[in-house]
Amino acid sequence: MAVMTYIQAITTALREEMIRDEKVFILGEDVGKKGGVFRATDGLYDTFGEDRVLDTPLSESAIAGVGIGAAMYGMRPIAEMQFADFILPAVNQIISEAAKLRYRSNNDWNAPITIRAPYGGGVHGALYHSQSIESIFANQPGLKIVMPSTPYDAKGLLKAAIRDNDPVLFFEHKRAYRLLKGEVPEEDYVLPIGKADVKREGTDITVITYGLCVHFALQAAEKLAEEGISTHILDLRTVYPLDKDAIIEAAKKTGKVLLITEDNLEGSIIGEVAAIIAENCLFDLDAPIKRLAGPDVPAMPYAPTMEKFFMVNPEKCEKAMRDLAEF
Amino acid sequence: MAIEQITMPQLGESVTEGTISTWLVDVGDKVNKYDPLAEVLTDKVNAEVPSSYTGIIKELIVNEGETVAVGEVICKIETVQASTKDASPEEVKNGELEEVTTNDLSMKKRYSPAVLRLAQDHNIDLTNVDGTGRAGRITRKDIESIMKQGVRATSSASPDTSTTTKEIIPQQNTEKKASPVVHTGDIEIPVTGIRKVIANNMVKSKQEIPHAWMTVEVDVTDLVTCRNQVKEEFKQKEGFSITYFAFFVKAVATALKEYPAINSTWAGDKIIQRKDINLSIAVATDNELFVPVIKLADEKSIKGIAKEINELATKARAHKLSGQDIQGGTFTVNNTGSFGSVHSMGIINHPQAAILQVESIVKRPVIINNMFAARDMVNLCLSLDHRILDGLVCGRFLARVKEILENMNKDTINIY
Numbered sequence: 001m002a003v004m005t006y007i008q009a010i011t012t013a014l015r016e017e018m019i020r021d022e023k024v025f026i027l028g029e030d031v032g033k034k035g036g037v038f039r040a041t042d043g044l045y046d047t048f049g050e051d052r053v054l055d056t057p058l059s060e061s062a063i064a065g066v067g068i069g070a071a072m073y074g075m076r077p078i079a080e081m082q083f084a085d086f087i088l089p090a091v092n093q094i095i096s097e098a099a100k101l102r103y104r105s106n107n108d109w110n111a112p113i114t115i116r117a118p119y120g121g122g123v124h125g126a127l128y129h130s131q132s133i134e135s136i137f138a139n140q141p142g143l144k145i146v147m148p149s150t151p152y153d154a155k156g157l158l159k160a161a162i163r164d165n166d167p168v169l170f171f172e173h174k175r176a177y178r179l180l181k182g183e184v185p186e187e188d189y190v191l192p193i194g195k196a197d198v199k200r201e202g203t204d205i206t207v208i209t210y211g212l213c214v215h216f217a218l219q220a221a222e223k224l225a226e227e228g229i230s231t232h233i234l235d236l237r238t239v240y241p242l243d244k245d246a247i248i249e250a251a252k253k254t255g256k257v258l259l260i261t262e263d264n265l266e267g268s269i270i271g272e273v274a275a276i277i278a279e280n281c282l283f284d285l286d287a288p289i290k291r292l293a294g295p296d297v298p299a300m301p302y303a304p305t306m307e308k309f310f311m312v313n314p315e316k317c318e319k320a321m322r323d324l325a326e327f
Numbered sequence: 328m329a330i331e332q333i334t335m336p337q338l339g340e341s342v343t344e345g346t347i348s349t350w351l352v353d354v355g356d357k358v359n360k361y362d363p364l365a366e367v368l369t370d371k372v373n374a375e376v377p378s379s380y381t382g383i384i385k386e387l388i389v390n391e392g393e394t395v396a397v398g399e400v401i402c403k404i405e406t407v408q409a410s411t412k413d414a415s416p417e418e419v420k421n422g423e424l425e426e427v428t429t430n431d432l433s434m435k436k437r438y439s440p441a442v443l444r445l446a447q448d449h450n451i452d453l454t455n456v457d458g459t460g461r462a463g464r465i466t467r468k469d470i471e472s473i474m475k476q477g478v479r480a481t482s483s484a485s486p487d488t489s490t491t492t493k494e495i496i497p498q499q500n501t502e503k504k505a506s507p508v509v510h511t512g513d514i515e516i517p518v519t520g521i522r523k524v525i526a527n528n529m530v531k532s533k534q535e536i537p538h539a540w541m542t543v544e545v546d547v548t549d550l551v552t553c554r555n556q557v558k559e560e561f562k563q564k565e566g567f568s569i570t571y572f573a574f575f576v577k578a579v580a581t582a583l584k585e586y587p588a589i590n591s592t593w594a595g596d597k598i599i600q601r602k603d604i605n606l607s608i609a610v611a612t613d614n615e616l617f618v619p620v621i622k623l624a625d626e627k628s629i630k631g632i633a634k635e636i637n638e639l640a641t642k643a644r645a646h647k648l649s650g651q652d653i654q655g656g657t658f659t660v661n662n663t664g665s666f667g668s669v670h671s672m673g674i675i676n677h678p679q680a681a682i683l684q685v686e687s688i689v690k691r692p693v694i695i696n697n698m699f700a701a702r703d704m705v706n707l708c709l710s711l712d713h714r715i716l717d718g719l720v721c722g723r724f725l726a727r728v729k730e731i732l733e734n735m736n737k738d739t740i741n742i743y
Binding site (some may be wrong): 203204254255256282283284285286287326327 | 439440441442443444460461464466467468
């Protein structure tokens, strides 16, 4: 097994899927010759040529729209939004068209498109390069939103997204790209969309989170273990639709639940997770369901101190986790 | 720990004094900072006095209805050092936090849904569980570890029996005390037989009887001299020792004859004064306590009493006391002096009205006629049932016992 960075796992998945199925193609800004601004499609243009790795104009609505149209005609497009922040012009295409297509056409049509986008802050990207936008799409039945936290999950889930017969939004934390390394099998494997994953077994508190925050929570859990606090960590992996069974099981395991997201607190994914727990786990709860999230301010600030204030980090996780453990 | 004072606050610009209308806390109560302590009435406003500290109420200095000037101390609070300064999150590191949690039990009775459910499912009495959570909160893990250990903090009383008879109450309480978690190496001794009877009687007596106490000091120099003179001869002649205790029992029996009120029993709506003077004496073995009875003690000589004490004690230690031997006591004399005790507060032998503890005879300097003298002194400590007896009659009774004992000398004592 090879140790890969998160972004290498993404590139590997793309390459393998393009080899496996010639209907798979990539379109996006700078994805071709340049290999993507984060180098996610590095080398693919050279291997598969300009017909399968398309450099597009700076028009997200067109990238999404062309992708959806190609998908309806049997292709397996992978559309890249250069930054998740820029997906907003494509929202109409994604929500009104892709998400509802199968339902609207009474199963005659479907759109097996994967839309990849790097999200998240902590990279001094400020307003236009730091946002978490998953909650915008997280009440649109017909869509799936996948946000893997490890290189292993990234490869397996991206393959699953590409092979899925309906639209999947695939959000990759841009800070994870080169920060996170992990063992990734070289053989072909697919992880199920819609299934959460226990990243650490524990008995004192349960942390439910996703994306880069899983990494922060794991770091904090390691520290807290030295104090005798045992943390159970559930990685949602798919944030829409949620894996209710796994959430309920994880919450019941300890009765003390901390939910973490980098997104702004109000209206975020974890609010829905809290609702699922509240509905199903009342008599197992030993503490109020706690949330750790970004503040409800309009954007990730640029000033490093302010960005630090906004971002979830291991220290904030550790504090919130200890606080809950001691409750 | 520090003692902090709460003063009468200035409740309005021109207000100079305030009246405590109601105390909202009692001594021993745990209060948090800003919790209301008392309602205060001034000529301008009625207001609550908040606590400036987190801690335990040590003393309420001003009574309800009392008016004091602004700035006067109205109560004292014992605070935990760590909580006197405003602990900011950064300051609350491990050590300090632990200190706060061990003293603050404000969350002890806030039960989470999980804790309530588990407690009900497994019949665990939460009042007996020590919480490890913040501010004494019982966590789900606490309950789970109890379930795992199998140490059940259950109360044996089913809901319907707890309301029926008074007799249940002492049993419940003794069992509650036995509920702490047992650690490895600890020895568990089941409470059975005599120990259980003792426990129940003591709890019953202590809970039911409003005890009051009184102590007199008696000069028994002459008695000691006299007894030392006859000791050897008596032993040779009679075959057993003549103890001081026999003289005390005799003196008590004589005084009881004159103060029959002391020799009585509480019977709810009436008080029964006993004709017979049957004195219970406490005899302890290693693990047990027996209270055999010297019947009609007032009719017996000192020798007769001494003989009976000897016999009863021997029987008790051999576990040969019969039901007859321990029944019918009307008053108890307890020889606490035999362990060297000089002062004690006995628990009344239910349903008697009083118990007298005869303490150790100690040689002490005493002033007689403005001169120091070495005298043999002894304390007699009386516990009385204040429903039946008052200080006056008990005082007189004790004075009489004292008088009898102090007048015991070789001229007056008739041992045989």
